[in-house]
Amino acid sequence: MAVSPPLPVDLSGIRLDPGKGLAGQLYQALRERILDGRLPAGVRLPASRDLATLLGVGRNTVVRAFDQLYAEGYVEGRVGAGTYVAAVTASAPVPATTPLDVPLTQPLQRLQAHHLPLPREGAPRAFRVGVPAFDLFPFETWARLSARFWRKPSPARLGYGDPAGDWQLRELIAAYLRNGRGLHCDPAQIIVTCGAQQAISLCAQLLVEVGDKVAVENPGYRAAGHAFAVAGAQLVGIAVDGQGLDTDELESADCRMAYVTPSHQYPTGVTLSLARRLALLDWAERREGWIIEDDYDGEYRYNGTPLAPLAALDRNGRVLYVGTFCKIAFPALRLGYLVLPKALAEAFSRRRALDTRHLEIGTQAVMASFIADGHFQRHIRRMRAAARSRRDALLANWPQDIRGCAPLPDVEAGLHLCVRVDSLTREAELIARAAQVGVELNGLSDYWLPGSPLADDQRAGLVLGFAAVPEARIVEATEALRAAWSD
Amino acid sequence: MAVSPPLPVDLSGIRLDPGKGLAGQLYQALRERILDGRLPAGVRLPASRDLATLLGVGRNTVVRAFDQLYAEGYVEGRVGAGTYVAAVTASAPVPATTPLDVPLTQPLQRLQAHHLPLPREGAPRAFRVGVPAFDLFPFETWARLSARFWRKPSPARLGYGDPAGDWQLRELIAAYLRNGRGLHCDPAQIIVTCGAQQAISLCAQLLVEVGDKVAVENPGYRAAGHAFAVAGAQLVGIAVDGQGLDTDELESADCRMAYVTPSHQYPTGVTLSLARRLALLDWAERREGWIIEDDYDGEYRYNGTPLAPLAALDRNGRVLYVGTFCKIAFPALRLGYLVLPKALAEAFSRRRALDTRHLEIGTQAVMASFIADGHFQRHIRRMRAAARSRRDALLANWPQDIRGCAPLPDVEAGLHLCVRVDSLTREAELIARAAQVGVELNGLSDYWLPGSPLADDQRAGLVLGFAAVPEARIVEATEALRAAWSD
Numbered sequence A, B: 001m002a003v004s005p006p007l008p009v010d011l012s013g014i015r016l017d018p019g020k021g022l023a024g025q026l027y028q029a030l031r032e033r034i035l036d037g038r039l040p041a042g043v044r045l046p047a048s049r050d051l052a053t054l055l056g057v058g059r060n061t062v063v064r065a066f067d068q069l070y071a072e073g074y075v076e077g078r079v080g081a082g083t084y085v086a087a088v089t090a091s092a093p094v095p096a097t098t099p100l101d102v103p104l105t106q107p108l109q110r111l112q113a114h115h116l117p118l119p120r121e122g123a124p125r126a127f128r129v130g131v132p133a134f135d136l137f138p139f140e141t142w143a144r145l146s147a148r149f150w151r152k153p154s155p156a157r158l159g160y161g162d163p164a165g166d167w168q169l170r171e172l173i174a175a176y177l178r179n180g181r182g183l184h185c186d187p188a189q190i191i192v193t194c195g196a197q198q199a200i201s202l203c204a205q206l207l208v209e210v211g212d213k214v215a216v217e218n219p220g221y222r223a224a225g226h227a228f229a230v231a232g233a234q235l236v237g238i239a240v241d242g243q244g245l246d247t248d249e250l251e252s253a254d255c256r257m258a259y260v261t262p263s264h265q266y267p268t269g270v271t272l273s274l275a276r277r278l279a280l281l282d283w284a285e286r287r288e289g290w291i292i293e294d295d296y297d298g299e300y301r302y303n304g305t306p307l308a309p310l311a312a313l314d315r316n317g318r319v320l321y322v323g324t325f326c327k328i329a330f331p332a333l334r335l336g337y338l339v340l341p342k343a344l345a346e347a348f349s350r351r352r353a354l355d356t357r358h359l360e361i362g363t364q365a366v367m368a369s370f371i372a373d374g375h376f377q378r379h380i381r382r383m384r385a386a387a388r389s390r391r392d393a394l395l396a397n398w399p400q401d402i403r404g405c406a407p408l409p410d411v412e413a414g415l416h417l418c419v420r421v422d423s424l425t426r427e428a429e430l431i432a433r434a435a436q437v438g439v440e441l442n443g444l445s446d447y448w449l450p451g452s453p454l455a456d457d458q459r460a461g462l463v464l465g466f467a468a469v470p471e472a473r474i475v476e477a478t479e480a481l482r483a484a485w486s487d
Helices: A022-035 A048-055 A059-071 A106-113 A139-151 A167-181 A195-207 A222-230 A247-252 A274-287 A342-356 A361-372 A375-397 A424-436 A471-485 B022-035 B048-055 B059-071 B106-113 B139-151 B167-181 B195-207 B222-230 B247-252 B274-287 B342-356 B361-372 B375-397 B424-436 B471-485
Strands: A190-193 A213-218 A234-241 A257-260 A290-294 A319-324 A336-339 A416-420 A461-465 B083-085 B190-193 B213-218 B234-241 B257-260 B290-294 B319-324 B336-339 B416-420 B461-465
Touching (some): A106 A222, A106 B342, A139 B139, A167 A190, A167 A361, A167 A375, A190 A342, A195 B106, A222 A257, A222 B342, A234 A247, A247 A274, A342 B106, A342 B195, A361 B361, B022 B059, B167 B190, B167 B336, B167 B361, B195 B290, B195 B342, B361 B375, B375 B471, B424 B461, B424 B471
Parallel strands (some): A290 A319, B213 B234, B257 B290
Antiparallel strands (some): B416 B461
């Protein structure tokens, strides 16, 4: 075979690895040379046959690489007269490694002041907050229901679905709320969400105007406060006393929206009294305002049945009720719901369609089976018993007479408790020493809004989740704390 | 047994159903009477023993009902002196049936002009748009992988996770983008999202300031346009010609953000030429702007390999790349991703934490196995072949010489095609007659922004998805159309 004529262009350095797709490699090599100017516009590429010979590959390989270059506009004019590098102006792409001086939009600016720390990593430890006894979740059952759904899903459920969520699940949630929480609603008022956080965030995105004042409990759930703040709200902290949110203070604040955790105030654990509930509803009616009721752990009540939620007392469609499956199942399930006043249901569903279309179908369908088959109610009872027993283990083994730390309070509800500490210094010290022996504690000081009127040391305390690990590990943790804290 | 003394209060009408929880029913009945004033504040309730006798229930039942009322603040002072109705002001709760005159916030107002119609219901039919050949999805494999994950999930993955998504899945996405799309990125730049829509919406929420002008293709993907609009953007429609988005027109528009579908323009099917790609990147660099590149069906290319995305040419960190698994798997999976310039990754992750915490773990973990075990790559090839074959069935069987309807174009990519029609009247007529024989067609006129400069009839056309149903059903549908459209 005759030696090819010298190539009109520099193709040196092209090395094709026979173990990988040859055409793709050749395409990449040529494209790189076109983009960085080594093959300038107008240059004629060698005939495919010549290039194939030169590189020791089949002609088809070269043709496929040329086709791809042609399809993307890097080369042109292949019919008859040969293949030319197209007139494109560019230099070599380099990875985007240089952080930009990004001009900050308002939403980006708000995030600088309002964001959460990254979640704690690893398996739950004592005394992680916000985590139920998910070591008891019937994963075998969940696996079986998942496999059952996925083996033969109805094609009608696999396309784009109702933005508000799977209808069957919404019916079951409505029935659960009716029977379990005394809350009567139509499934059409329910939107299935990616956990409570998405429910709260939707409320923030739709009902807050930039600059609006929104009342939040202080101390309170920072993830909710941040969600309102990034929607443009100005947060107004309202004090919490033994009856829950101080509604008198709320009256004097210039707000039309309030976010509350009536069943079990987060983080103090106080239950909002009936008088306050009625005052709050009355406030919302007079102001034509909204109450976001976050019933995040309403299933956990150890004396009597769970309290009836605010939404069950609402006569005027002023309460948006947030519920979650994450405190009964596990947080990474990211399944919750929002019960809306009827006047708001359509708008929320429309917004949800633009935000995410809807939630993934499998989780919704499997949860629907889990409820319909009776596993859910059984699991609630199991979880309530487990949380009570873990609470008891904590109360019975907590070290007595810790300097600067109040005795543990009674705990009649929820998955965590809150205990006051004398000073911020002592709070930090207790937490640091606990961390040294592998015990997680949260400081109450983290739950206050910045610039809270209370004296610094009055914001000190410890927040302990007692449900995350079994009794034996709670006992171990309390023993570790006793040693770590002995002065 | 002596007859009880007359009750001091009216408890007539309380009937307890022995088949259900008695204490709960009694609690409900008493609570209702307290709230509607039949049992006014200060009234002393009968002793629990007397009430039990009267109602023919155990005393414990009454005590539990009273406990619950006490816990909720409806009654007070039980020790010694008896049980009194507490001083609460309320009237009977009635269901919130009356739609409010809701005062409209700006976000609610924007939704009135910008929302999607509800998705089509039922199993896919010819020629539904946006739906891949999911009848070929290996559900048995997905079911097996789901069961495998759920049977023994690592506890570390069940709590609150990384807001950007499961790290393993992000690594696999990065590898897929590198090998399959020529896009090199660090998994830290990737955020796993609830489908492409959430990726687009996140961009809108974070990068748009109220009043900003955002360039969108016209005609274009309305769900994206609406997402920008509800974030406060003013949409600027940019014309699309045979090379894709008209970058000259973009230059003359006062925008700093553009949303584009370069691989296969939605809905016209045009591929953005290389020269335009480079012009677009240059525009973004000069304006310090952002390009949202939606590569929704980039895997489907029938000649040559898929085109390299814009993000792979970006030297300046100006492209936000949106990808989705929904066009390879099925829409209800709601799994997509966003590849961010490094400078934006942290802010987006922070916002995501406040919006939803993160995506449900199961879907992410199962997709990670699906990719790692090689099913994904195999399935892409299967889906590409199926879509090509369905395209061929449509092209071969489409009725010829339909009055007012152009011939079908060449289709080299994607899951749908677009064909021009002479007039809006004719478009409506063709769609209506198709619907009568059970065939779904979308009107091209639906994809334009309101107030587009083009003459009305130039906006007419049909958009047909060809991948949703098997070849035989495509042939049936074309035959039905031939009959329905014969004049």
